Amino acid sequence: MDKVVPVVDLKKLYVAEVKEDGLTTTFDSPKYFEGVKELGIKPKINTDEYYAEGVLWLSETTLANIDVEVDITDLKKEEEAFLLGHKLANEGGIIRSANDKAPEVCLLYKAMKGNGKARYGIMYKGTFSLSDENYKGKEGKANFQSKKLKASFAPLHSNEMWNWKVDEEDGMTDEKFFKSVIIPTEKKENIEG
Structure with missing residues (x-):
C-alpha cells in the first residue's frame, strides 16, 4: 500500500475552450499558460433542511458552483483576450469593452506530491471574470506582482462532472x-478502503 503524501508544488496550467456542452461535450485542444503560481478551488455547497414533526426530517445537499482563483505570473495579450473575451488592437495591446463576453473554458493542471x-x-x-489589478513601485527592493484571476465553474450539462483528479x-x-481533455468513465465495482 502506497503511503499517503501531500501535494507540495503546482507545476503546469493548460486551458481549453469548451466548444459544446449539451447532449455531448467537446473541447478545443489544451493550450499551455506559462507561470502558474497558485490554484484555489472552492466548491460552494447549499444544504436545505426539511423539518416535520418538530425534527429534521430530510436534508438535501446541492453543489451550487465552484469558485476558482488562479495566481499566475502574467498573461500574454492573446491569452488575456481569449480568457476574458477582450479584443486585440491593431496598434498593439488589448481593448477592454463593456460588452466583452468570456468563453467557457476547461482548466487542466499538474501538481507534484511529496513522493515525487x-x-x-x-x-x-x-x-473567468474581470479581476482587480494593482501596480506598486519598488521600495528599496523588487516588488514582484503577479496576476490574480477569478472564475466561476459548474458541472457539465452532458454528464454533471465538474472535476477529475488522477x-x-x-x-x-x-x-x-x-494532449486533449479527457472525460473519464465510471468504474463499476465496489470501492473498498
Whole structure:
C-alpha cells in the first residue's frame, strides 16, 4: 500500500475552450499558460433542511458552483483576450469593452506530491471574470506582482462532472493528460478502503 503524501508544488496550467456542452461535450485542444503560481478551488455547497414533526426530517445537499482563483505570473495579450473575451488592437495591446463576453473554458493542471509523483486535475467548465489589478513601485527592493484571476465553474450539462483528479501512480503521464481533455468513465465495482 502506497503511503499517503501531500501535494507540495503546482507545476503546469493548460486551458481549453469548451466548444459544446449539451447532449455531448467537446473541447478545443489544451493550450499551455506559462507561470502558474497558485490554484484555489472552492466548491460552494447549499444544504436545505426539511423539518416535520418538530425534527429534521430530510436534508438535501446541492453543489451550487465552484469558485476558482488562479495566481499566475502574467498573461500574454492573446491569452488575456481569449480568457476574458477582450479584443486585440491593431496598434498593439488589448481593448477592454463593456460588452466583452468570456468563453467557457476547461482548466487542466499538474501538481507534484511529496513522493515525487504527479497529480493531475481537470476543472471542466467555467468562465473567468474581470479581476482587480494593482501596480506598486519598488521600495528599496523588487516588488514582484503577479496576476490574480477569478472564475466561476459548474458541472457539465452532458454528464454533471465538474472535476477529475488522477495520479501518476494510476498510469497518467503529461503526454496523455495534456494532449486533449479527457472525460473519464465510471468504474463499476465496489470501492473498498
